[in-house]
Amino acid sequence: MRILVGVKRVVDYAVKIRVKPDRSGVVTEGVQHSMNPFDEIALEEAVKLKEKKLATEVVAFSLGGPKSAEVLRTALAKGADKAIHVQVSDAEAGKVESFHVAKALKKVVELEKFDAVFLGKQAIDDDSSQTAPILAGLLDWPQALYASKVEDAGNGHVKVTREIDGGLDTIKVKTPFVLSADLRLNEPRYATLPNIMKAKKKPLKNIPIKDLAVDLTPQTETIEVTEPPVRQAGGFVEDVATLVSKLKEKGFVKA
Amino acid sequence: MLKLLPSFRIRLSKRCYAAVLAERNKNFAKVMESDVLAFENFLGKEGVLKDDITLNTTDWTGQFKGPGSVVLFPKNTEQVSAILAYCSKNKLAVVPQGGNTGLVGASIPVHDEVVLSLSKINNSFSFDDTMGILKCDAGFILEDLDNKLASLGYMVPFDLGAKGSCQIGGNIATCAGGIRLIRYGSLHAHLLGLTVVLPDEHGTVLHLGSDIRKDNTSLHTPHLFLGSEGQLGVITSVTMTAVPRPKSVQSAMLAVTSFEKCCEVLKLAKSSLSEVLSSFEFLDEATMKCLKTNLDLHSVLGTPSAFCVLVETSGSNEDHDMAKMGAFLDECLSKELILDGVLAGSSADATKMWQLRESAPLAVSRDGYVYKHDVSLPLKNYYELTNVMRERCGDLAKSVVTYGHVGDGNTHLNITSEKHSEALENLLYPFLYEWVVAHGGSISAEHGIGQLKLPYSELGKQPEERLLVKKLKNIFDPNGILNPYKMI
Numbered sequence: 001m002r003i004l005v006g007v008k009r010v011v012d013y014a015v016k017i018r019v020k021p022d023r024s025g026v027v028t029e030g031v032q033h034s035m036n037p038f039d040e041i042a043l044e045e046a047v048k049l050k051e052k053k054l055a056t057e058v059v060a061f062s063l064g065g066p067k068s069a070e071v072l073r074t075a076l077a078k079g080a081d082k083a084i085h086v087q088v089s090d091a092e093a094g095k096v097e098s099f100h101v102a103k104a105l106k107k108v109v110e111l112e113k114f115d116a117v118f119l120g121k122q123a124i125d126d127d128s129s130q131t132a133p134i135l136a137g138l139l140d141w142p143q144a145l146y147a148s149k150v151e152d153a154g155n156g157h158v159k160v161t162r163e164i165d166g167g168l169d170t171i172k173v174k175t176p177f178v179l180s181a182d183l184r185l186n187e188p189r190y191a192t193l194p195n196i197m198k199a200k201k202k203p204l205k206n207i208p209i210k211d212l213a214v215d216l217t218p219q220t221e222t223i224e225v226t227e228p229p230v231r232q233a234g235g236f237v238e239d240v241a242t243l244v245s246k247l248k249e250k251g252f253v254k255a
Numbered sequence: 256m257l258k259l260l261p262s263f264r265i266r267l268s269k270r271c272y273a274a275v276l277a278e279r280n281k282n283f284a285k286v287m288e289s290d291v292l293a294f295e296n297f298l299g300k301e302g303v304l305k306d307d308i309t310l311n312t313t314d315w316t317g318q319f320k321g322p323g324s325v326v327l328f329p330k331n332t333e334q335v336s337a338i339l340a341y342c343s344k345n346k347l348a349v350v351p352q353g354g355n356t357g358l359v360g361a362s363i364p365v366h367d368e369v370v371l372s373l374s375k376i377n378n379s380f381s382f383d384d385t386m387g388i389l390k391c392d393a394g395f396i397l398e399d400l401d402n403k404l405a406s407l408g409y410m411v412p413f414d415l416g417a418k419g420s421c422q423i424g425g426n427i428a429t430c431a432g433g434i435r436l437i438r439y440g441s442l443h444a445h446l447l448g449l450t451v452v453l454p455d456e457h458g459t460v461l462h463l464g465s466d467i468r469k470d471n472t473s474l475h476t477p478h479l480f481l482g483s484e485g486q487l488g489v490i491t492s493v494t495m496t497a498v499p500r501p502k503s504v505q506s507a508m509l510a511v512t513s514f515e516k517c518c519e520v521l522k523l524a525k526s527s528l529s530e531v532l533s534s535f536e537f538l539d540e541a542t543m544k545c546l547k548t549n550l551d552l553h554s555v556l557g558t559p560s561a562f563c564v565l566v567e568t569s570g571s572n573e574d575h576d577m578a579k580m581g582a583f584l585d586e587c588l589s590k591e592l593i594l595d596g597v598l599a600g601s602s603a604d605a606t607k608m609w610q611l612r613e614s615a616p617l618a619v620s621r622d623g624y625v626y627k628h629d630v631s632l633p634l635k636n637y638y639e640l641t642n643v644m645r646e647r648c649g650d651l652a653k654s655v656v657t658y659g660h661v662g663d664g665n666t667h668l669n670i671t672s673e674k675h676s677e678a679l680e681n682l683l684y685p686f687l688y689e690w691v692v693a694h695g696g697s698i699s700a701e702h703g704i705g706q707l708k709l710p711y712s713e714l715g716k717q718p719e720e721r722l723l724v725k726k727l728k729n730i731f732d733p734n735g736i737l738n739p740y741k742m743i
Binding site (some may be wrong): 015037191 | 557
């Protein structure tokens, strides 16, 4: 089984997000970035499958500006064999949507013949959670989303346990399939220095977006980005009687 | 920046091994109803606490506890002056108290001293963001100050585990060190001025130093207060420099096989990472074992090694710093100075690494009884102390662990046992302190003398130096009411 793993370079989760003064988006310049945490988990699962000899090759993929190459190098250091960087300009990267990423992934899958695509369940910058299901739809492949456990089911099938609101849902999918990784699937390994050194020698292929003939026309337009409203200070009351009268006064309780 | 000490208090009921319970000085008066009324007059009834004062009379480690009498909460310098003048005239002993996070028993009463809390003096704050000069009340909690500075693109130039509770006035009085001293220097580099109140019969309010960056017009008196442990006066306002907040922080954890190699890595870090190096800490194998056994915290490194070094860089440009860090790590590997290493790829990775370092004190405390040390040694003797003590204690000790600010030559050697053991204690003291002094070190790098190290404070000191210090104490505190039974 050859697995393609999508990884995205996102603003690091610990950064205090600031909205740009022109309200067109959030500040990403000069701010710490790292690999999307769910993508790290997806990558770890693919590498573990390779270590168990259930997969033969893991290829990392990223669609993004020039700096996405850093995240791909990290993926190589964490066990991917090769990497593919579909490059767009930084300006274009700001407008790329899940739909475009799914289309690009589809093209790469068709070119290089993968048996599975592993993605993080959502990116922590836009929280769209769309790329995996859109891709499955475009490829007409089964999808195993929010995976919390992956097991071999023999006969070209994989058993996936998924975390859903009601509990755990276990499904069996036939390869080729799309998987999205959820938080408790595994604990990603660290990129050790010797592996970082070895990763420098692993192949990283650059594909300009136009070579894939993917139309990047946005389907949505961002009208405005604002901070959530500042939480209003509460008030203190001295006793229960005052509390009740205040509640009545404000219309929360029938007078 | 990580908080370590939130709500955890080590529950040890016995008074600490090395402390000598000094007898109550009969020259001090006892707090009477009339005194309480006088305090209420100065501060209002809400400024005087008579009952439920355990939080203010027990130290953070739980090892030191005095009965105390009242706790006072002045709101400004004038009130502090009124209190000190009154106490000086009436021979009442006073303990100034900030966040009460000190580790040597200097912030709580030994007998019935009055506790003077600075907690309510936390209103005035002003910051010049061109010069980076901060002027604020002494009662501000360090973390709150840092958050205020963060929104202005600056940060407090030091960081320690107690930041959620300790106050800036206390940090000055103890000359707090921390994990970034290697980069930003000690508080001596940052202090510009202080407002202090003397414990004399006038409650003299002194403005020492200035509010500007450079001033050579007098003796640099504010610096006398750094590390003065509440002996000379009560600090009510601080003027100091802050530093630009780094935009990029890189962390890496390295597996090193010998202490000599740790020193070589340090040397390389200083020359290669140079101005962006901001932290160089280490944990030995015994510490890593303790972390795993007591707190179930696993090493970030796959390969176990004798030493684990934590290196951090802070700078304004991610590309520049990442390139420097990459080159430094490459050189460490190619020169075989390290066995293995992990470079943090995200803040989650960095948090994991710092959690190991900052949880070390907690992990160690879970062994039972801990003999904590905070010593400074020349690097050639730094780890020898651990080896010597390990051999000396033998089976009497449960763990002998060392972690700390190796970049500053400051070790936190911790020796644990299941229960308090007099046999072990006798093996440790005064041997350990004498060894440190004999090998050119300091028995207290950061934590101070307080009550804990008072019996050993003369070690390696000239009698003339001791006399000078006593004379200075008398000049500031003629009636000897401020923080007695400690340090001097």
